[in-house]
Amino acid sequence: MSVPKYFELEDGDRLPRIGFGTWQAPPDVLEKAVDAALEAGYRHFDSARAYENEDALGRALNRWIGGDAAKRKELFVVTKLPPSGNRPESVEEYFEASRRDLGLDYIDLYLIHVPFAFEHVPGDLHPKNPDGSMKMDYSTDLVGVWKEVLKLKKSGRVRHVGVSNMNEEQLSRLCAVEKPACLQVEVHVLFQQKKLIAATKQLGIPIVAYSPLGSKALADVLAAKTGRNYPNLLELPTVLNIAKAHSRTPAQVLLRFLLQHGVACIPKSTDPTRIQQNLSVLDFELNKNEMQELAALDRGEDGRICDFMFFVGAEKHTEFPFKK
Template identity: 70%
Template sequence: MANEEYFVLEGGDRMPRIGFGTWQATDEELEKAVESALEAGYRHIDAAPVYENEKALGRALKKWIGANPSRRKELFIVTKLPPGGNRPDLVQECFDASLRDLGLEYIDMYLIHTPFAFEHVPGDFHPKNPDGSMRVDHTTDLIAVWKAVLKLKESGKVRHVGVSNLNEEQLKRITSVAKPACLQVEVHLLCQQKELVATATKLGIPVVAYSPLGSKGLADALSAKTGREYPDLLQLPAVLRIAERHARTPAQVLLRHALQRGIAAIPKSTNPQRIKQNISLWDFALTEEEMAELSAMDRGEDGRICDFSFFIGIDKHPEFPFKK
């Protein structure tokens, strides 16, 4: 299903196993970062309307493609159905909005971003009640939404469709209708999702890791809010020791661990040097002993950072995917 550098999808399309994440970046930061990423060789770019920067990404892509439309074929662009669009009658509208904002004629991969849903409020991706809790849509029919997403392929404007943030039960339920082209979930050293990854692999579904470096920005924000400590994965002694042994950065060690598990990863950075380093992964490998040491650091559910606790009340949704 995968060689070292890409997954082969239906029809022979190639999804690079190192992509570039765009979450938590301002428009100006993103345009500069995407330019650096494309120059460094990234071709898999991960986006979402809830990041509220798709128009900036579209400008960066337009600049890179320039007067040579054939360059579009080099790219693998991923975006997602926002939680406020998790109704069958809203799927087409949301997809068209992303296509328009990105300035593209087609999307390579379209994902259901979350199995839970917010109420649909035009212009507001995170609608809240007066008390700060989310305006949750409890009537979501995940299978009906999945069928509507599958229908998007009929137009030829999306080549592949997949899912994100699902648990094992939800993934199996979705797959009983049609196998998704990928599963994007949080995976990093402390949250390795071994059972979910094994299930997806058995089903022939490529896994893409978001926050593969631990999403320090989110971790710091949650720590300040909750008082819970989130370790900095880039400063863990074992990671530093292995990085020094290979003359690599801690980030390269973390990404290499994911790759050798058979997982794709979408690290995010706005630093040009780190952007280059994070894709320079193909000329070294971790030993079996190093892989075993790093794999033993998994904390399971306790290692999860993006548990959506910042969406107050979302854990009451019937499709909330994580243990309560």
């Protein structure tokens, strides 16, 4: 099964199916990792205001661009409106802060990061109450925020706009205004999001998978807090057996599985060897039986890792997307 290197977006633009994730990467480590990713051939880079490392990404990208407009056009740079900016009047301020730190004239794809909102506290992207809960803004006008994000596209400072971490109902509301260019959500072999992917396929909205390898760093943090057992996707017997059969890494098998399901992936690594390996997934194919074996690993909602419960109090918000 041949997998195209790009998603063809509706305006004819191309979204690379393998991108480079930047979440949980300290700025100094990230800058070196991005240098390695550019050298390996990555051109799709995923960031967010909430990651607090856009400046490091920007430095590495601009070093590589070196003022060459043609090289800038090779890149597909993504960033996101943080929860603290989820109100119509705040979109412009937070977007410009991201664009300034990235050092770019325009952003290729700008996403609403989550549908719920934090209070706006200058200098604090994750404001908390004394008890450790988040300072929530419960007056979120999601459609209003979406309309303001669309204005960024009309201004020419953003080429495409989309959303992240939204459910079908929220997506439907936004589609009534204008269809997002893509939906970025957690997808991996234990959490395959079959219903959501089927719905977005009907709408013609590409899915971009974050944590396609399971985000072990986040899983370890959550396990320490909750006592819940989060399996290491790279050590699942089925994945290991298939990797051995193809002389591939477990990560390559996990990524190839999603690609063959029509999902784009943004794996994150800071190791140069793994960075290269994660990009090298278009030159082999999983057979029908292997795809079925991997599909059988799906745990549904129980497989979700990034449930945002680390944002204490967010589940009380009317726009919290993962209500059971």
